[in-house]
Amino acid sequence: MRIGEVAIISYKSREEEDFIRSICKKIDIKNDTLSFGRFEVNDQLALHLYGISVDNKNNSISWDLISRKTLGFIIIFDWEDKEILEATKPIIDYFSTNFNAPIIIVANIKDKKDPPIPDKFFQPDGIPLSPNSRFTFGQIDDQENARHVMILLVNMLIEKLS
Amino acid sequence: MEDIEKVRKILLVDSDTSYTVPLRNALTKAGYEVIYWDDGQKALDSAKNLRADMIISDVELPQINGHTLFKKIRSYPACKSIPFIFLSSQKRVDDRIQSMELGVDDYITKPFYAEEIVARVDALFAEISQLNEEQTQSEKGFSGSLTEMNLVDLIQTLELGKKSAILKLRHNSSIGFVYVMNGEVIDAVLDDHAPEQSLLRMFTWSIGNFHVEMTPVDRERTIQIQNKKLITAAMRRINQWEQVKQGLPPLNTIVIKTELNTYEDLNDEEKEVITGVNEKEKIYEIIERSRFDDLKSLAIVKSLYQKGYLQVTEDSYVSYTDNYLARLKKNASHSKTTRDRVASIISNVFKNSGNGTKMLEEQRTERRQLPDRRHYGRRRDDRITELNQVHLTKTDLLMIRERLS
Numbered sequence: 001m002r003i004g005e006v007a008i009i010s011y012k013s014r015e016e017e018d019f020i021r022s023i024c025k026k027i028d029i030k031n032d033t034l035s036f037g038r039f040e041v042n043d044q045l046a047l048h049l050y051g052i053s054v055d056n057k058n059n060s061i062s063w064d065l066i067s068r069k070t071l072g073f074i075i076i077f078d079w080e081d082k083e084i085l086e087a088t089k090p091i092i093d094y095f096s097t098n099f100n101a102p103i104i105i106v107a108n109i110k111d112k113k114d115p116p117i118p119d120k121f122f123q124p125d126g127i128p129l130s131p132n133s134r135f136t137f138g139q140i141d142d143q144e145n146a147r148h149v150m151i152l153l154v155n156m157l158i159e160k161l162s
Numbered sequence: 163m164e165d166i167e168k169v170r171k172i173l174l175v176d177s178d179t180s181y182t183v184p185l186r187n188a189l190t191k192a193g194y195e196v197i198y199w200d201d202g203q204k205a206l207d208s209a210k211n212l213r214a215d216m217i218i219s220d221v222e223l224p225q226i227n228g229h230t231l232f233k234k235i236r237s238y239p240a241c242k243s244i245p246f247i248f249l250s251s252q253k254r255v256d257d258r259i260q261s262m263e264l265g266v267d268d269y270i271t272k273p274f275y276a277e278e279i280v281a282r283v284d285a286l287f288a289e290i291s292q293l294n295e296e297q298t299q300s301e302k303g304f305s306g307s308l309t310e311m312n313l314v315d316l317i318q319t320l321e322l323g324k325k326s327a328i329l330k331l332r333h334n335s336s337i338g339f340v341y342v343m344n345g346e347v348i349d350a351v352l353d354d355h356a357p358e359q360s361l362l363r364m365f366t367w368s369i370g371n372f373h374v375e376m377t378p379v380d381r382e383r384t385i386q387i388q389n390k391k392l393i394t395a396a397m398r399r400i401n402q403w404e405q406v407k408q409g410l411p412p413l414n415t416i417v418i419k420t421e422l423n424t425y426e427d428l429n430d431e432e433k434e435v436i437t438g439v440n441e442k443e444k445i446y447e448i449i450e451r452s453r454f455d456d457l458k459s460l461a462i463v464k465s466l467y468q469k470g471y472l473q474v475t476e477d478s479y480v481s482y483t484d485n486y487l488a489r490l491k492k493n494a495s496h497s498k499t500t501r502d503r504v505a506s507i508i509s510n511v512f513k514n515s516g517n518g519t520k521m522l523e524e525q526r527t528e529r530r531q532l533p534d535r536r537h538y539g540r541r542r543d544d545r546i547t548e549l550n551q552v553h554l555t556k557t558d559l560l561m562i563r564e565r566l567s
Contacts, residue, residue, distance in 0.1 A: 004554050004562070023566075041565045045558055071552060125474060128409030147566045154563045155411070161556050162412060 001044060005069060006153065008051045009095070010076040011087045015108055015140055016051035019076060022146030024049060047150075054091060072102040072153045076140055079107035096133055102156035103133040106149055112139040126152050170287065171195045173212060175205040175219040175231065176249060181272060185218075188276035189283065202226035209235050214244060216283060221250040221261065232264055245286050249274070263557060303375040308333065313340065313364050314396050316372060321345040321389050326379045333370035334414075334446055340364065341379050347392060348383040357384040363456050365396040366403040369414075399457070406460050410467060413446040417472040427469060435462045436471050 008016040017035050020027055024037030035051035050070075073095050077088040088105075095103055104126065126134035134152060138145040172189055176182045177200045186196045197212060199205040203225035209217070217235065221228035228248055235241045247268040248261050261269050268282055311319075313331065317340070320327055324345040331338045338352035338360055352360035385392075407413070418441065425433050435452055445463055452459035466472045554562075 002554060002558055004558070039565075041558075041562050045554075045561060047562060069553075071554065125411065127468070131408045151563055151566050154559050154566065157552055157554075158556060158559050158563075159412065161552055161559070 001046065003046050003048055004071045005048045005050065006072055006074065006150075007070045008049055008074045008076065009054060009091060011054050011084055011091060013078065013084070014053060015076045015078070016053060018141040019074065019146050019149075020049045020051050022141055022143045023150060070099070070101055071157055072104070073099070074104045074106060074149060074153060076106045076108050079109050079137065092133070096130065101132070102153055102160065104149055104153050104156075105129070105133060105135045106140060107135070107137045108140050109137055110139065112142060112145060125155070169193065169195045170215040171197060171212065172283065173205060173209060173214040173217045174198045175200075175202060175217070175223060175228075177201060177220065177224055181249070181274075184276040185279055188280050192280045192284070194283070200224070202228065202231040206231055206234055209241060210238055213240070216245045216247070216286070218247045218249065218279070218283070221248050221252065229261070229264060232266060236265070245290060247282065247286070260557070303327070303373060305371065305373040308367050308370045308372055311372065312368055313361075314393055314400070316374060317342065317347060317389060317393065320374075325376060328375045328377060328379060330373045330375070331364055331367060331370060332372070333364070333367040334450070336450065338364045341381050343379040343381070343383075346389055347385055348379065349381055349385060358387070361385065361392070362395070362399055365399050366456065402457055403460065406457065406464060410445065410464050411474055413449070414444050415474055416442050416444055417448075417467070417474055418442050420471055420473050422471050428466075428471070431458075432462050432466055435459070436466055439472070
């Protein structure tokens with residue numbers, strides 16, 4: 001069985017759980033430190049999604065262990081909450097500095113039908129911020145949107161292998 | 163002549179007579195001798211002594227399946243290089259990719275026309291003949307993939323051996339020539355570009371093929387710059403190219419114009435390029451057609467992409483998969499790998515040049531560190547490059563993407 005691991009990170013919220021539910025349909029394991037979901041591609045291949053909310057100071061060890069073999073990171077923050085945006089910046093900086101994996105930064109919007117920003121920012125391939133990171137908007141509790149974010153990450157991994 | 167007149171034997175293995183009867187007839191009519199079995203075990207028993215020239219087998223077989231049959235047959239030394247074609251009712255891309263990754267030469271999905279199989283069999287035999295021919299010519303030259311050896315590698319190789327050669331480079335639809343005399347580049351030809359401009363363009367080609375013909379070169383020198391300066395310029399060019407390319411999808415991705423048509427935020431050059439884009443085009447086609455320098459064209463295309471004037475189409479996935487399958491097929495070639503062939507030729511080239519190979523390796527190591535430093539950026543240390551290796555294969559990732567779509 002081949003398994004790819006992806007870390008889903010958010011600050012002081014449970015948005016990572018919403019994201020995992022959108023991809024995996026359910027949370028398989030949940031505790032104070034992390035939430036876990038499994039996305040089966042076939043009987044030989046699966047993705048494991050680890051959700052980490054960094055409001056809990058005790059979880060620093062777990063994400064450090066996980067992220068060293070992680071394929072990529074998805075960092076989610078609430079687009080309409082400036083405080084969370086500010087708090088997310090050092091997290092993004094931490095992961096982009098310490099790990100060599102693609103990062104998708106997702107600005108979560110509440111309702112994709114009524115986006116708080118102009119349509120032209122919703123680029124299909126995200127907005128490149130650096131060779132290793134892209135920014136995109138999305139409604140992460142929407143399955144289609146969440147899958148789009150995962151596809152962005154997979155595309156970056158394919159590019160990394162090319 | 164004897165080879166041409168010899169009747170080629172094809173071992174056909176399939177339990178479904180609705181396909182095998184017309185296929186046997188068509189192959190026999192095309193001049194092949196067909197030996198037929200309806201189950202994998204019988205085919206395996208006969209394969210050892212049969213000395214077939216090709217095997218065509220269904221993937222789903224009674225007794226042992228096609229994948230096992232393929233692996234067992236390829237494990238016999240005498241059958242190691244027999245070309246192998248799979249037939250299958252499975253249409254899923256990951257099934258195709260899995261079969262191709264095993265190393266089969268072709269994969270055909272049912273239903274099919276018998277004539278289509280005959281055409282593919284003919285094509286495969288022709289390809290093998292060409293490969294054999296290339297191999298027999300390997301004393302005069304060598305061929306390979308630009309992904310494994312780019313133009314800089316080739317020039318350095320010839321420079322160290324002070325060799326004369328004509329390099330033929332093929333990249334998408336473009337073909338270029340570089341003339342090397344006693345290790346020095348003296349001329350380059352690519353479409354109607356000036357010699358130095360031709361070289362600069364070819365330096366950025368990382369996809370495509372090359373052929374090096376080791377031959378005396380008697381030609382007027384049009385490039386006066388010494389190799390050392392040339393290589394420095396090339397490295398700068400490659401770095402610039404790679405930097406500009408960041409953020410764009412692979413250059414063989416098909417893109418379309420979006421509905422944005424005001425062009426208000428575009429400069430004149432961007433307007434000119436976007437106006438010339440056809441309905442659906444690969445990115446490299448836009449760059450190749452542009453009248454601007456290729457680096458500038460790349461930057462313009464990137465800007466158009468980022469501003470939302472160009473977007474990736476659904477066809478890109480199909481195109482990517484087809485390219486991937488084509489590469490797999492090429493890698494599954496029954497002849498020696500390109501790397502092996504190049505390695506053997508290079509060792510011949512340097513057999514009289516002392517520590518030339520070591521020097522070459524050192525230069526390459528030094529050079530390869532450059533993009534790494536750039537890529538991993540400012541605050542990362544070497545430790546970080548060891549982390550987060552992608553341990554899934556491209557096939558795995560394609561399957562994940564397909565499942566997510």
